[in-house]
Amino acid sequence: MTSYFIRRLLLIIPTFIGVTILVFTLTRLVPGGPIERMLSEAALAGADETATTSYDSQGGSTLSDAQLEDLKAYYGFDKPVVVSYFEWLGKVLVLDLGRSTRYSDPVWNTITDRLPVSIFYGVWALILTYGVCIPLGIYKAIRHKTAFDNLTSALVFAGYAIPNYVVALLLLTIFSANLEWFPLGGFVSDDFDELSGFEKIGDVSIHAVLPLIAYTLGGFAFYTILMKNSLMDNLAAEYVRTAVAKGMDFRRAIFGHAFRNSLIPIATGFGNNISLILTGSFLIETIFNIDGIGLLGFESLVERDYPVVMGILVVSSILFLIGNILSDICVALVDPRVKFGSGDAGQ
Amino acid sequence: MPILEIDQLSIAFDTEGDVVTVVDRVSFDLEAGETLGVVGESGCGKSVTALSIMGLLPKPAGRIQGGDVRFKGESLPSLAPERMRDIRGNRIAMIFQEPMTALNPVHRVGRQLAETYTLHQGELSADVVHRRCLGLLEQVGIPAPEQRLSEYPHQLSGGMRQRVMIAMALASKPDILIADEPTTALDVTIQAQILELLRDLQRETGMAIIFITHDLGVIAELCSRVVVMYAGRMAEQAGIEPLFAHPVHPYTRGLLASIPRLEDTPKTLLTTIPGVVPSIEELPSGCRFANRCPYVKDLCSREAPELVSASPGHRVACHRWREAEAGTLENWGS
Numbered sequence: 001m002t003s004y005f006i007r008r009l010l011l012i013i014p015t016f017i018g019v020t021i022l023v024f025t026l027t028r029l030v031p032g033g034p035i036e037r038m039l040s041e042a043a044l045a046g047a048d049e050t051a052t053t054s055y056d057s058q059g060g061s062t063l064s065d066a067q068l069e070d071l072k073a074y075y076g077f078d079k080p081v082v083v084s085y086f087e088w089l090g091k092v093l094v095l096d097l098g099r100s101t102r103y104s105d106p107v108w109n110t111i112t113d114r115l116p117v118s119i120f121y122g123v124w125a126l127i128l129t130y131g132v133c134i135p136l137g138i139y140k141a142i143r144h145k146t147a148f149d150n151l152t153s154a155l156v157f158a159g160y161a162i163p164n165y166v167v168a169l170l171l172l173t174i175f176s177a178n179l180e181w182f183p184l185g186g187f188v189s190d191d192f193d194e195l196s197g198f199e200k201i202g203d204v205s206i207h208a209v210l211p212l213i214a215y216t217l218g219g220f221a222f223y224t225i226l227m228k229n230s231l232m233d234n235l236a237a238e239y240v241r242t243a244v245a246k247g248m249d250f251r252r253a254i255f256g257h258a259f260r261n262s263l264i265p266i267a268t269g270f271g272n273n274i275s276l277i278l279t280g281s282f283l284i285e286t287i288f289n290i291d292g293i294g295l296l297g298f299e300s301l302v303e304r305d306y307p308v309v310m311g312i313l314v315v316s317s318i319l320f321l322i323g324n325i326l327s328d329i330c331v332a333l334v335d336p337r338v339k340f341g342s343g344d345a346g347q
Numbered sequence: 348m349p350i351l352e353i354d355q356l357s358i359a360f361d362t363e364g365d366v367v368t369v370v371d372r373v374s375f376d377l378e379a380g381e382t383l384g385v386v387g388e389s390g391c392g393k394s395v396t397a398l399s400i401m402g403l404l405p406k407p408a409g410r411i412q413g414g415d416v417r418f419k420g421e422s423l424p425s426l427a428p429e430r431m432r433d434i435r436g437n438r439i440a441m442i443f444q445e446p447m448t449a450l451n452p453v454h455r456v457g458r459q460l461a462e463t464y465t466l467h468q469g470e471l472s473a474d475v476v477h478r479r480c481l482g483l484l485e486q487v488g489i490p491a492p493e494q495r496l497s498e499y500p501h502q503l504s505g506g507m508r509q510r511v512m513i514a515m516a517l518a519s520k521p522d523i524l525i526a527d528e529p530t531t532a533l534d535v536t537i538q539a540q541i542l543e544l545l546r547d548l549q550r551e552t553g554m555a556i557i558f559i560t561h562d563l564g565v566i567a568e569l570c571s572r573v574v575v576m577y578a579g580r581m582a583e584q585a586g587i588e589p590l591f592a593h594p595v596h597p598y599t600r601g602l603l604a605s606i607p608r609l610e611d612t613p614k615t616l617l618t619t620i621p622g623v624v625p626s627i628e629e630l631p632s633g634c635r636f637a638n639r640c641p642y643v644k645d646l647c648s649r650e651a652p653e654l655v656s657a658s659p660g661h662r663v664a665c666h667r668w669r670e671a672e673a674g675t676l677e678n679w680g681s
Contacts, residue, residue, distance in 0.1 A: 245403060247441070
């Protein structure tokens with residue numbers, strides 16, 4: 001088993017190189033980029049009086065050829081893509097992700113500045129999703145086909161069917177704009193720094209309520225129904241009958257025997273949540289004006305801020321690859337039949 | 348007094364908008380220490396009868412419709428759930444057909460074995476329980492028991508798993524063991540070993556066994572008395588020798604005639620009972636075997652035969668039992 005996970009960890013390296021090569025090459029192929037952006041900015045600035053005339057980004061009359069070459073050299077566009085990729089990779093290895101072409105800040109700082117916000121929402125979304133779905137799924141399985149079961153099914157499927165940005169807008173309109181129960185957006189209030197410790201916690205919490213609901217509502221259906229069906233399958237299994245035949249009461253048979261077996265399908269996806277923490281949802285972040293990684297990634301793509309795009313890709317692809325391994329570990333933890341790598345006594 | 352009395356037991360299942368009686372007024376007794384065979388084909392109600400004794404009918408679809416099950420004179424269906432849990436797995440234990448799925452795949456064998464003790468003898472220390480579990484595995488003939496206790500079910504063979512199930516059932520020295528086709532899923536040599544084991548264990552512990560099977564050969568090897576069931580009703584009940592020597596009910600005769608024998612002419616067709624069991628939704632009002640019976644007469648399709656005593660200890664439900672008893676019915680298949 002250990003050798004299996006070592007092999008999986010080593011496999012991260014070629015996968016990572018593959019993913020980054022692909023995206024790096026794409027950034028060279030797609031039209032637009034930092035130089036074109038600068039040219040257009042310069043053209044706009046220089047053509048203030050003659051704003052009606054269109055500019056030609058290729059023929060850029062506002063910059064001299066020498067200046068253009070300097071810019072290309074500055075961004076590494078003067079070299080072939082393979083060379084600049086490996087230059088970039090070499091810097092990544094010493095944790096230098098370059099500078100943002102938009103803010104001129106180091107990419108690493110740009111990302112880590114927003115990381116706490118994204119991790120905060122990611123972790124709470126995770127806790128909320130599993131904390132609601134597992135108990136709800138269990139209860140629904142035991143109360144199968146009762147009014148409670150039908151009603152909650154309707155609710156979670158409604159949440160699943162409505163796109164999360166619609167939920168976000170609805171929540172914002174009803175609870176913030178009309179009822180004024182919650183703030184209109186942001187991660188904290190403007191006067192956050194002047195608040196005392198407890199007030200700070202309260203402030204962050206009240207800002208988090210609506211975005212968290214918008215984040216998690218759509219996922220409830222999947223995990224709740226997965227948990228319910230999985231538990232019902234196991235409740236009908238023969239080993240539960242064996243447990244009851246031993247003289248066990250039904251409740252203990254559920255939690256002592258059926259529960260762990262029904263966690264197996266849930267555990268399969270657990271590790272992947274680690275990458276959800278980072279990706280977030282730029283739509284929800286935009287609506288609630290939260291400065292997280294999702295929004296940063298989206299904006300840097302639109303603005304062709306490639307160092308930031310690549311930096312987010314580095315962090316998220318590594319997290320995703322580790323997440324996959326974590327899922328495997330989770331499955332192996334709950335299901336003793338799973339033996340990775342060794343040929344003996346498998347499934 | 349018999350240790351277990353099944354008295355006019357009827358069991359009903361709810362199907363789509365309908366109630367179906369799957370077991371109809373079944374009555375038999377079990378004496379302490381004896382082995383009673385219950386034989387019949389799939390769907391005849393033998394397993395459902397066994398489950399109802401344990402109070403394990405699938406809920407909410409199945410329920411006892413009428414009659415009673417008495418254990419040492421005490422009516423089991425009317426017991427409070429807590430009291431029933433004291434009996435279940437403690438005084439009456441059960442083993443099932445599929446040892447592959449009857450054990451929890453994610454718990455170690457030792458933990459599943461120990462559970463019977465923690466449920467019924469909570470006062471025992473962990474140390475004592477561990478030693479008893481070891482003893483049980485030895486008793487059911489599992490080599491290297493110490494190692495097996497820390498293994499998971501998927502690491503054991505089918506025969507081993509059934510031995511673990513038997514060990515689990517024996518843990519609290521039950522008065523009755525209900526074995527629901529325990530050897531059906533095993534291959535023939537393992538089957539013989541498990542039967543041998545059950546016989547030895549019965550001799551050691553003096554427990555009574557209800558052995559449910561569709562295999563008359565197994566019945567002959569293990570049981571002292573037999574109940575033959577057909578389509579939810581009892582067809583015949585007799586001691587093992589009278590039943591095999593002088594079967595009265597046409598269904599029993601058909602079953603016995605269908606067993607291939609060594610002295611049969613090779614490469615000829617096997618004897619079978621023609622026709623199929625009537626579906627549970629369309630049971631005839633008369634004798635349920637009427638559509639397949641070579642001795643059928645008008646009365647059979649009009650009126651269901653009552654279970655009557657043909658001779659002491661020999662009961663049969665057939666309108667023509669007197670002729671069969673007197674030997675004036677022609678042989679099966681001739």
